[in-house]
Amino acid sequence: MRLDFYLSHVTDLARKAAKIAASKGRVTVNGVVVKKANYTVQEGDQICLDDVLLAWPSEGYYLLHKPAGYVCATQDPDHPTVLDLLPSHLGQDLKIVGRLDKDTTGLLLLTTDGQWLHRITSPRNACNKRYRMMLADPISDADLKRLEDGVMLNGESQPTLPAVAQRISDCDIYLTIQEGKYHQVKRMLAAVGNKVEELHRDQIGPLSLDADMQAGEFRELTEEEVAYF
Ligand code: URA
Numbered sequence: 001m002r003l004d005f006y007l008s009h010v011t012d013l014a015r016k017a018a019k020i021a022a023s024k025g026r027v028t029v030n031g032v033v034v035k036k037a038n039y040t041v042q043e044g045d046q047i048c049l050d051d052v053l054l055a056w057p058s059e060g061y062y063l064l065h066k067p068a069g070y071v072c073a074t075q076d077p078d079h080p081t082v083l084d085l086l087p088s089h090l091g092q093d094l095k096i097v098g099r100l101d102k103d104t105t106g107l108l109l110l111t112t113d114g115q116w117l118h119r120i121t122s123p124r125n126a127c128n129k130r131y132r133m134m135l136a137d138p139i140s141d142a143d144l145k146r147l148e149d150g151v152m153l154n155g156e157s158q159p160t161l162p163a164v165a166q167r168i169s170d171c172d173i174y175l176t177i178q179e180g181k182y183h184q185v186k187r188m189l190a191a192v193g194n195k196v197e198e199l200h201r202d203q204i205g206p207l208s209l210d211a212d213m214q215a216g217e218f219r220e221l222t223e224e225e226v227a228y229f
Contacts, residue, residue, distance in 0.1 A: 003040075007021065022034060027049055031046070060090060061109070064109075064217075065216065065217050072098075072100055107201045107203065130202055137194050139167070146191075146192050152191060207225055
């Protein structure tokens with residue numbers, strides 16, 4: 001990558017200021033002053049600005065308890081976004097791992113690591129997501145079975161993939177799905193003639209939302225949790 005791009009990524013300097021810093025001889029690569037902003041930086045190069053060794057920031061992995069009312073987008077003209085819940089210095093390069101609707105609460109992952117994000121969201125990896133929901137009407141065992149076997153969603157040509165449905169009470173169920181189609185859970189319940197009134201995600205793969213975490217709180221994932229995916 002170009003030297004000015006590298007500098008603008010790992011320091012507070014904007015691209016233009018990075019070019020000027022280099023042209024003034026403030027930057028060394030492996031101990032040699034490099035004044036050209038288009039110099040190609042290689043992996044393993046020791047790059048210093050004003051004799052301070054720079055390091056490419058390591059990837060960030062975060063778990064957020066999403067509250068209702070926040071949209072999963074980097075910007076929105078009308079609503080607060082989930083990135084508003086994290087300190088702005090973390091938010092810059094963070095990508096949202098899958099989307100939850102504005103009114104959905106629960107476990108949301110954010111990361112700077114595009115490959116990790118892809119491993120979780122790629123349909124090929126069939127990563128399970130568990131949702132708990134309150135329904136408008138009591139649901140029958142037959143309809144739970146239909147949800148498990150696969151239902152045809154409006155506008156789709158294939159039924160949903162096998163899922164796991166567990167009853168908690170008449171109108172309160174868990175549904176674990178391996179896909180992530182647009183509004184999938186709400187559309188699945190609509191397909192069996194019901195309506196989701198409240199939706200909360202509490203698991204993604206082997207990762208669960210912390211029981212003591214309040215809506216709006218976030219934390220960094222441990223190395224072990226990052227390695228789940
Ligand atoms: N399915 C939905 O319908 N909404 C969500 O937010 C997540 C899954």
